[in-house]
Amino acid sequence: MLEIRDLHAAVDGTPILKGISLTVNAGEVHAVMGPNGSGKSTLAQVLAGHPAYEITSGDILYQGENLAEMDAEVRAQQGVFLAFQYPVEIPGVSNAYFLRAAYNAKRKAQGLDEVDPMEFLDFVEAQLTLVDMDPAMLHRSVNAGFSGGEKKRNEILQMAVLTPTLAILDETDSGLDIDALRIVANGVNVLKRPDNAAIVVTHYQRLLNYIVPDFVHVLAGGRIVKSGGKELALELEARGYDWLLEAVA
């Protein structure tokens, strides 16, 4: 589904990713861990198509196509979804309107008819239980005045509505209390299918108690310095990152 080959990326001319290779197959959950500044979030942003990041060399193949050549909105329409570390507030645009615009954009790209507001409301209200969200939140402006946990749950709601093929969760666990973490993780687990995949970017092992990865990769200095199974996350939890950084230094 996703094949990253020797990816180098820079922001404002400063290299951040320095040769990342990673293959993600359908049905897999990959955890990307690493200390602050290792390039985890950059990888997530590059995959989503953030214009601030420049791919300087390497390839990203998504379903056999060159992802780097697609605009952010095309990637989303093709099933790539980034759950933001810091979801953006958009005062003046209601959550319901935003979700429907996104949903219809994807349907349009698939050659399907757009759904009308009433039809969509029925559909989206059925998704709310997944993230334990009050229907009133649909009529508030996107993320405006939401608590940290509400924002993250709203990301998972968007994911539920858009049913991505490749979901990238960028530190979705940061700043969440245990209850919110459980809700978010449950949402991700329920949405998991044999034909989709997830990349879970996180600083802490805690999230991986709830979302069990098939593979764990440790990023440091813009490279993957170690890959392994889920037990690697536990080892990192016990030993920290330093032993790995020393080993590669």
Added chain:
Amino acid sequence: MTTMIPAPALLSQANAAAATEAPEALRAERAAGAKEFAAVGLPTTKVEDWHYTSVSSIADATFAPMSGNASGVTAEQLAPYIFSTSWPTLVFVNGVYAPSLSQTTLLPAGIRVMPLAHAVTELGDVVARQLGATAPATRDGFTALNASFLGEGAVIHVAKEMVVDIPVHLLFVVNNAGVGGMQHPRVLVLAERHSKATLIESWVGLTDGAYFTNTVSEVTVEDGATLHHLKVQREGRGAFHVGTIEARQGRDSHYVSFAFATGGQLTRTNVYTVLDGEGCGTTLNGLTMLDGSQHGDVQTRIEHAQPKCFSRQMYKSILDEMSHGVFNGKVFVQSIAQQTDGKQTNNTMLLSRTAQVDAKPQLEIFADDVKCTHGATVGRIDESALFYMKSRGIDNETSRQLLTYAFAADVLETIENETIRDELERITMRRFTSVAD
């Protein structure tokens, strides 16, 4: 320093107008207007209030007083500008009242609405009381000019303690027959004590040709009364529009103004109020949307003349292409006006590199126990919000349009009447998005 454009063509027209036959009730004010205009003319950009707006193109052009030819305007053409057919609506076409297009049979109890020409006889006491009361001919050149042409316009009288839920609509329309013309309507509004009413002034151009609207509205909001007064300016793209609203408020009254401005090539909107009774308040909000080479200037002046009054202002502008927006918000707090509570915000979104804004808050405070704040921002589309929307599959164009609309949404939400709010939201949405709802 030259502060005056003499505008000889306009002056001779003003003198001629003031000398023509007129109802007794208007005669003195006309003469006062012509006399004042001879003295002050039109302002140059050396006049502080006109620093960013040059009206020399108005002085240089020649406009003939509009004759009121309404034959080319149909009810069907006006339908998009009528908020509701069940609201009392006075229609003025090319400067003159058009009874056949107006709707006056649905007037609720307690409110009287009629063209100025009828009111001079039927509401003589209201005209006598209101005319020149809040906007005297000596105010400035444009008001003087308006006074010298007095004759067209409307009078609205809300009787004491009457709560009128149905808005009254004044619709001023200009079509091709009005190109090259000018109109100087006067609107007089008296909301008696403890009454409540809503008034909409609409300015609509069905032509892209040049014409000149110079309007003055005089408003009195008596003790305990609430008046919602909306101005919807959708003049034609060739139009010059100078509009002044001057209100005076009594004790515990509330004057709520909304100025929506999208039309014209050169427009100036003045909204002035005097808080002249203890405990009264005013809410002056507005939205300006310009593109092309439009120039739109909004000036507010709030005079806190009594203690314990509040004022709230929120003006937003969305400026595209090479347009130029101006906002100047003045708040005067007299020494007697202790415990004044004033707040002003002004936010501009620039959609292009060539759009321009001049924003100036102006607070003059002579009392020592007051709370007055002001804030102005100028910004562009929020790039992080733009990426967020695109990352959800919404295309660049739609994302930009939605964010632009969203910028305007909160000020539109302040409009109390749902029909008007929905309609202005729809107009705004249509201007910036391809989305129908």
